[in-house]
Amino acid sequence: MLLADKTLFITGGSAGIGRATALAAARQGADIAIHYLGHDEGAHSAVAEIEQIGRRAIAIEGDVSDPASARRFVEEGTAALGALDIFVNNAGICPFHAFLDMPGEVFERTMNVNLHGAFYMVQAAANQMVRQGKGGAIVAVSSISALVGGEYQSHYTPTKAGVHSLMQSAAIALGRHGIRCNSVMPGTILTDINKEDLADAAKRQYMEGRIPLGRLGEPDDLAGPIIFLASDLARYVTGASLLVDGGMFVNLQ
Numbered sequence: 001m002l003l004a005d006k007t008l009f010i011t012g013g014s015a016g017i018g019r020a021t022a023l024a025a026a027r028q029g030a031d032i033a034i035h036y037l038g039h040d041e042g043a044h045s046a047v048a049e050i051e052q053i054g055r056r057a058i059a060i061e062g063d064v065s066d067p068a069s070a071r072r073f074v075e076e077g078t079a080a081l082g083a084l085d086i087f088v089n090n091a092g093i094c095p096f097h098a099f100l101d102m103p104g105e106v107f108e109r110t111m112n113v114n115l116h117g118a119f120y121m122v123q124a125a126a127n128q129m130v131r132q133g134k135g136g137a138i139v140a141v142s143s144i145s146a147l148v149g150g151e152y153q154s155h156y157t158p159t160k161a162g163v164h165s166l167m168q169s170a171a172i173a174l175g176r177h178g179i180r181c182n183s184v185m186p187g188t189i190l191t192d193i194n195k196e197d198l199a200d201a202a203k204r205q206y207m208e209g210r211i212p213l214g215r216l217g218e219p220d221d222l223a224g225p226i227i228f229l230a231s232d233l234a235r236y237v238t239g240a241s242l243l244v245d246g247g248m249f250v251n252l253q
């Protein structure tokens with residue numbers, strides 16, 4: 001097992017990529033702390049499934065944009081599980097909107113959740129790892145959108161570039177503590193975040209057509225790459241990012 005007796009803390013663990021990763025990490029031997037907002041059913045059923053696998057789990061609700069919520073997640077999760085070995089920063093939103101009339105509140109909420117939230121969470125998790133004194137691994141869910149733009153994502157793509165950059169700087173700041181920091185860059189993965197956008201058949205067909213592997217991603221497609229980066233198999237990998245997009249990024253023509 002790749003994560004035997006490790007503890008893994010994950011934001012956005014009640015749905016989509018985060019939920020799939022939490023369950024897969026439990027199957028690899030980890031105890032799991034889930035942070036989430038507003039999906040009680042998804043969070044509680046994930047805890048139940050993890051316990052059925054034979055691992056411990058706790059779900060803590062909060063808003064990642066609030067720095068106090070990050071401190072509470074780390075404190076309460078560590079009290080429950082005993083330590084924080086791996087941190088996965090995954091929570092995010094993408095309310096698709098045109099650029100020219102983007103409401104300030106939509107821009108600011110997206111920045112606050114995706115980028116400020118990542119900063120506070122990663123900072124709180126890293127401080128706990130430093131206190132423990134035995135290193136650790138941090139994986140952030142960035143996006144292919146860190147590298148390319150989107151007409152209805154002008155508020156969102158900068159947050160994903162920011163998360164990618166945060167991992168690079170954190171890798172430098174935390175290397176001396178034995179803490180590795182990496183990111184994954186998913187392509188288009190079918191989850192609640194894009195259900196409405198991809199309900200447009202023409203858009204969905206266009207996105208599928210761009211992917212050499214011939215299909216949109218599933219949440220489970222991310223679990224393996226995240227667990228790899230979190231595990232000792234990646235013990236000399238830090239400051240790196242891994243595209244998980246079925247080949248979409250390289251498909252120019």
Ligand SMILES: NC(=O)C1=CN([C@@H]2O[C@H](COP(=O)(O)OP(=O)(O)OC[C@H]3O[C@@H](n4cnc5c(N)ncnc54)[C@H](O)[C@@H]3O)[C@@H](O)[C@H]2O)C=CC1
Pocket residue numbers: 011012013014015016017018035036037038039062063064065090091092093094113141142143144145185186187188189190191192193194
């Ligand atoms: N689905 C996709 O195609 C892609 C997703 N991503 C990224 O993957 C991450 C996960 O997205 P999905 O699983 O697709 O979305 P999702 O909508 O299925 O899940 C989002 C999760 O984030 C949590 N969350 C949202 N806002 C929060 C807040 N303010 N405080 C605490 N928790 C909050 C939700 O409770 C939920 O657990 C996001 O950061 C997203 O940007 C990146 C590239 C592609």
Ligand SMILES: C[C@H](O)[C@@H]1OC(=O)[C@H](O)[C@@H]1O
Pocket residue numbers: 094142143144145150153160186187188189193194197
């Ligand atoms: C929400 C989008 O469909 C999804 O998120 C991203 O980061 C990429 O732009 C994907 O297409």
